[in-house]
Amino acid sequence: MTAESEYAFFPEKKVTVIKAPFNGGQGKLGVEQAPEKLIENGLLDDIKEQGWRYEIEDPLMGDDWRAMRADASDVYGNCKRPHMVSEGAKKVYEASVRARENNTFPLTVGGDHAIGMATLLAFVKKYPDGGIIWVDAHADINTPTTTESGNLHGCPVAFAMGLDQEHWPADFDWIKQLGHFINPKQIAYIGLRDVDKGERKILRDLGITAFSMYHVDKYGINTVVQKAIKAINPSGKAPIHVSYDVDGIDPQYVAATGTPVRGGLSLREGLFIMEELAASHLLAGLDIVEVNPALGPTKTHTLDTVNTGLSISRCALGDTIL
Numbered sequence: 094m095t096a097e098s099e100y101a102f103f104p105e106k107k108v109t110v111i112k113a114p115f116n117g118g119q120g121k122l123g124v125e126q127a128p129e130k131l132i133e134n135g136l137l138d139d140i141k142e143q144g145w146r147y148e149i150e151d152p153l154m155g156d157d158w159r160a161m162r163a164d165a166s167d168v169y170g171n172c173k174r175p176h177m178v179s180e181g182a183k184k185v186y187e188a189s190v191r192a193r194e195n196n197t198f199p200l201t202v203g204g205d206h207a208i209g210m211a212t213l214l215a216f217v218k219k220y221p222d223g224g225i226i227w228v229d230a231h232a233d234i235n236t237p238t239t240t241e242s243g244n245l246h247g248c249p250v251a252f253a254m255g256l257d258q259e260h261w262p263a264d265f266d267w268i269k270q271l272g273h274f275i276n277p278k279q280i281a282y283i284g285l286r287d288v289d290k291g292e293r294k295i296l297r298d299l300g301i302t303a304f305s306m307y308h309v310d311k312y313g314i315n316t317v318v319q320k321a322i323k324a325i326n327p328s329g330k331a332p333i334h335v336s337y338d339v340d341g342i343d344p345q346y347v348a349a350t351g352t353p354v355r356g357g358l359s360l361r362e363g364l365f366i367m368e369e370l371a372a373s374h375l376l377a378g379l380d381i382v383e384v385n386p387a388l389g390p391t392k393t394h395t396l397d398t399v400n401t402g403l404s405i406s407r408c409a410l411g412d413t414i415l
């Protein structure tokens with residue numbers, strides 16, 4: 094069942110699907126296959142079924158990402174592939190800005206979560222007072238100084254917030270030049286259960302709203318979602334962007350992902366977040382990242398993960414059970 098005009102910011106119900114088959118933010122191959130896999134399994138039909146029109150953007154097409162990934166000199170201190178990540182993020186940022194200018198709903202399909210810096214920055218360029226919900230097992234707020242792994246998919250929130258700029262690789266100068274960052278008050282996390290030491294300090298020092306799995310257990314998912322919406326959107330009228338790492342959901346449902354952490358959201362809790370945001374009329378964009386079709390221990394596991402990504406998208410676009 095679809096409800097008409099439920100989306101305050103998209104009365105025309107048009108989606109821009111931004112394909113982001115990007116793998117430079119982490120070490121495992123396969124995550125770049127996700128956009129095609131989701132499309133193969135029905136992403137575009139689902140969008141139509143929910144009553145939206147769509148166009149497709151493929152901003153990473155035409156570049157030799159394989160060669161960029163193979164460039165062993167692309168390191169900066171502990172950070173792996175800063176040049177590649179910067180290039181990928183810049184292209185996704187430009188595509189997201191175009192979608193925002195056209196007032197279409199950007200549905201960005203990763204790829205790894207490094208591209209989150211791009212979608213967040215494009216969102217706040219258009220909506221400086223918008224709210225962001227980051228669903229994830231991880232906080233992804235490491236800086237080039239705190240990252241232990243050196244994987245930049247663990248750092249996108251820090252880049253979008255402009256944290257620790259003095260230690261950024263020069264490749265990211267373009268972000269400094271945009272003249273806008275996200276504000277720590279405009280983001281809330283749901284689903285955290287694997288937070289690095291340096292990240293915990295940043296979350297505390299900046300007073301960032303974060304609901305871990307402890308809070309989901311303690312309050313229940315409905316209360317957590319309501320609290321998160323309130324924290325990032327005190328006016329009750331601001332648009333809300335969701336950056337959804339599928340590893341927020343438990344590996345029992347989402348095994349085909351690069352950094353699974355047990356003890357996660359149930360499938361229903363994970364979908365409820367999107368159902369509730371769609372019902373709020375305020376949803377204004379979605380990223381689905383970290384589906385890695387190469388990592389399912391069996392084909393069934395991989396298909397479960399892909400289908401979870403598709404369910405997240407359907408719920409975001411208005412699908413309800415009844």
Ligand SMILES: NC(=[NH2+])NCCC[C@H](N)C(=O)O
Nearest residue numbers: 206231235242244246247352
């Ligand atoms: N998007 C993700 N899956 N991020 C995982 C990050 C894991 C770890 N905190 C790191 O910085 O390396």
